[in-house]
Amino acid sequence: MPSSAKPMSSSPAEGWFASDGLNLRFVEWGSPEKPAIVMLHGLRSYAHTWEPVALPLLDHWRIVALDQRGRGRSDWDPKGDYYTEDYVRDLEALADHLALRRFVLLGHSMGGANAFVYAARHSDRVAALVVEDMGPGASASSGGADRIRRELNETPSSFATWDEAAAFWRRIRPDISEEALQSRVTHSLKQGADGTVTWCHDAAGIARSRLSAAPGKIVDLWPHVEALQMPTLLIRGAKSDFLSAATADEMCRRNARIRRADVEGATHYVHDDNLAGFNTVLQDFLTQQRGLSTSWS
16 A cells, blocks of 8 residues: 555545554645645545535645545444544544644534544644534434434445435435535445445444444533634534534634534535535635645645
8 A cells, every 4th residue: 555645736646544553545635735624524424525625725725535444445443443532543643644734624523523622632733623513412412413323223234236325325315416426326335246335434333333332432522612722613504403503602602713604505414415605615714724824834
């Protein structure tokens, strides 16, 4: 496996690094000379979910998107350690591997929880934070959390055809665009030796960790939200069943560095549902940060 990604322009390249004995993959767009944004996907997603977010940013930014452990082409964890502390160690290893001294960190859902914890611990490295539809308590007690638990229990381990797999994704993500649906089919599924279509991610291991996590594995995000020292953008889907408006309001009240933006026509999967709306609020925020990026490496 290559030890690092090659320089590139608009075409992605892949790189690899080690964490906890696992080989983890990242993809990268843009010049390594530009300030970096590290992007973290959600529970059953993959690095390439960020491609339509990344491509419009390449004039000014380098984008690094991680296949978090057990997803995409990264190794599955044989111990089933798919918890916040494990993901944060992986992110620490990635930042060290790429020698990122200062960068913007963006995370969706599970990736947002990981981003909150990392940013609170590493304010010297995270210049700005963007979190897509995640907040304290959302993973435990929201309507969206109940929906995700039902989905995990009801997800088939394989499909007879690609059309059947696409129909499954459309049924459980009725609001996502056709482009986002095709991305999920392309990057979250693969054809097995027997001809059936199976998951790229460790579906069984991820479900076990999500459905039966010991209390000590569940992270209270409030202390991390309150500890943030960098400009933070909280992007919420206006139709989200996961992050409530009340929780988003309370996050902003407890930490004045957090700015909130609700994206119309979007559920919990904001950049999949309304890419244009997501990109507008993200790019506005990043434009404000660019003037501060001259000392980053």
